[in-house]
Amino acid sequence: MKYAYYPGCSLSGTGLEYNISTQAxxxxxxxxxxxxxxxxxxxxxxxxxxxxxxxxxxxxxxxxLGEEQGLSLAIPCAACLSRSKAAEHAVKTSEDMRAQIExxxxxxxxxxxxxxxxxxxxIDAGLDTLKENIIKPLTGLKxxxxxxxxxxxxxxxxxxxxxxxxxxxxxxxAALGAEPVSWSHKTECCGNSHPIAYPEVGxxxxxxxxxxxxxxxxxxxxxxxxxxxxxxxxxxxxxxKKRGRPFNLPVFYFTQLMGLALNLRPKKLGLKKxxxxxxxxxxxxxxxxxxxxxxxxxxxxxxxxxxxxxxxxPTPNPDNKKGGPA
Amino acid sequence: MNxxxxxxxxAEAQRIRQxxxxxxxxxxxxxxxxxxxxxxxxVAFAMDTPPHKVIQLAKLGLYDEMMECHSTWLCxxxxxxxxxxxxxxxxxxxxxxxxxxARNQGSVKVRPLDIFHTxxxxxxxxxxxxxxxxxxxxxxxxxxxxxxxxxxxxxxILNKKLSLFPHTTSxxxxxxxxxxxxxxxxxxxPHPDQTSGGDTP
Numbered sequence: 001m002k003y004a005y006y007p008g009c010s011l012s013g014t015g016l017e018y019n020i021s022t023q024a025x026x027x028x029x030x031x032x033x034x035x036x037x038x039x040x041x042x043x044x045x046x047x048x049x050x051x052x053x054x055x056x057x058x059x060x061x062x063x064x065l066g067e068e069q070g071l072s073l074a075i076p077c078a079a080c081l082s083r084s085k086a087a088e089h090a091v092k093t094s095e096d097m098r099a100q101i102e103x104x105x106x107x108x109x110x111x112x113x114x115x116x117x118x119x120x121x122x123i124d125a126g127l128d129t130l131k132e133n134i135i136k137p138l139t140g141l142k143x144x145x146x147x148x149x150x151x152x153x154x155x156x157x158x159x160x161x162x163x164x165x166x167x168x169x170x171x172x173x174a175a176l177g178a179e180p181v182s183w184s185h186k187t188e189c190c191g192n193s194h195p196i197a198y199p200e201v202g203x204x205x206x207x208x209x210x211x212x213x214x215x216x217x218x219x220x221x222x223x224x225x226x227x228x229x230x231x232x233x234x235x236x237x238x239x240x241k242k243r244g245r246p247f248n249l250p251v252f253y254f255t256q257l258m259g260l261a262l263n264l265r266p267k268k269l270g271l272k273k274x275x276x277x278x279x280x281x282x283x284x285x286x287x288x289x290x291x292x293x294x295x296x297x298x299x300x301x302x303x304x305x306x307x308x309x310x311x312x313x314p315t316p317n318p319d320n321k322k323g324g325p326a
Numbered sequence: 327m328n329x330x331x332x333x334x335x336x337a338e339a340q341r342i343r344q345x346x347x348x349x350x351x352x353x354x355x356x357x358x359x360x361x362x363x364x365x366x367x368x369v370a371f372a373m374d375t376p377p378h379k380v381i382q383l384a385k386l387g388l389y390d391e392m393m394e395c396h397s398t399w400l401c402x403x404x405x406x407x408x409x410x411x412x413x414x415x416x417x418x419x420x421x422x423x424x425x426x427x428a429r430n431q432g433s434v435k436v437r438p439l440d441i442f443h444t445x446x447x448x449x450x451x452x453x454x455x456x457x458x459x460x461x462x463x464x465x466x467x468x469x470x471x472x473x474x475x476x477x478x479x480x481x482x483i484l485n486k487k488l489s490l491f492p493h494t495t496s497x498x499x500x501x502x503x504x505x506x507x508x509x510x511x512x513x514x515x516p517h518p519d520q521t522s523g524g525d526t527p
Contacts, residue, residue: 009455009456009458010456012489012493013488013489016486037495038495038497039455040454040494040498040501041455043447043450044456045403045443046442046444046446046447048403048422049403049422049426050426050429050444050447051426051509052423053509054506054509057505058502058505103508104505104508104512105505106501106505149402149403149405149406152409153404153406153409154405154408155405164409187406188368188404188406189368189369189404191368191369191402192402192403193439193442196442196462196475197438197465198436198439200372201372205368205369205402208368234478273486273487275478
């Protein structure tokens with residue numbers, strides 16, 4: 001499937017790992033992502049606090065550009081996704097608003113091609129396809145799936161399986177052979193921009209999520225939003241200091257865990273760019289070493305073919321690669 | 327606590343209810359004050375008036391009191407209240423709307439948050455995309471804490487997670503500027519920068 005890839009502003013900066021890991025993993029699952037040319041900012045979590053119409057016009061411009069190419073937008077960032085879905089919903093439910101948006105962006109926009117989250121796209125590509133491609137199941141890794149607000153709400157336009165207890169990331173985590181833990185703060189808010197702009201209020205929100213993830217027995221947190229990861233990863237050290245006991249919960253994008261299981265190089269997944277390094281945890285669980293692959297001539301370079309285990313890697317036999325718990 | 331005579335505001339209450347219904351597709355009249363919105367609100371601990379009380383102010387027609395609330399500014403727009411409301415009142419839509427109304431009237435209750443979002447939108451209007459380095463620097467200078475979070479910068483720059491230069495394309499920049507121009511013409515309102523604390527020092 002081909003999509004117009006909309007990385008959004010964060011993914012060129014603070015969310016770089018999400019960008020590179022998404023682009024590394026997608027082709028392995030038969031998903032073609034072509035970056036939308038001349039995309040612009042969707043207004044993220046700021047525009048809708050200043051003006052509703054402008055906040056719909058900004059993301060609509062990108063979706064309209066995708067529509068001109070006959071493609072759906074593929075969006076990794078949860079905030080971009082939410083704003084784009086809001087624009088799509090507005091255009092579909094109000095003729096007046098559609099006319100207003102079209103005159104602001106000076107383009108037609110009919111919302112013909114549904115905007116999609118990259119999470120949804122990976123799920124749609126089929127968990128069986130994913131499982132077939134797994135070379136290194138993430139056995140023994142306990143993961144707290146964190147959806148945050150914007151993957152689950154607002155319920156009027158986010159197609160979520162269950163806004164209080166969503167399962168999409170958990171399903172992927174389980175397909176990768178890791179163990180999703182059951183915990184209470186899956187969809188609690190990390191404070192959006194509060195931890196940056198108003199830390200007195202934002203700090204406690206991040207703290208609660210980290211404490212609950214820790215109590216659930218998870219080794220790490222996995223999320224699908226650059227803002228959530230930024231808050232949970234960057235603020236962790238200071239919050240640990242404040243409570244007098246350090247946190248040690250590496251935070252991943254779900255695409256990074258997918259890449260690991262698909263045997264991609266840690267460098268290709270940006271695993272060394274986090275503030276709370278996941279490297280010690282991954283070494284401890286023996287998940288860092290790549291399974292050596294014998295290159296087969298005339299095979300496309302991006303289709304890894306398991307051939308033999310590296311001598312020191314106690315990961316499961318590649319013949320057994322489908323054996324990860326589903 | 328102030329005493330308010332609500333008999334005189336009841337007529338106003340009908341008007342406010344209708345107004346909120348039209349603007350935000352949210353009917354405060356349906357609220358039966360169960361308090362579920364405030365129970366689930368992650369920011370309620372810091373609020374002067376938790377969400378269910380904001381809704382009650384609207385029901386009683388106390389518009390000025392609504393405009394005075396800090397809570398509409400502290401709302402993190404997580405929409406938990408709306409997702410859980412058994413009466414589908416959509417408190418988050420109302421909180422967001424009231425905040426915009428207060429801002430348009432020049433009444434900013436939580437300045438750092440308004441500065442952040444105003445800076446953000448200013449950058450979008452100027453470049454078409456957000457340039458995180460400029461956002462953080464501009465924000466820090468405006469709130470008078472130039473070194474806030476500066477400790478993160480070296481590692482982020484080294485890891486290419488904080489770019490020293492803006493990234494955008496000329497087409498994106500031009501088209502987004504045009505959207506802002508058309509919008510300003512359409513709404514005939516002054517640019518948000520002129521109405522509140524987004525001033526660059």
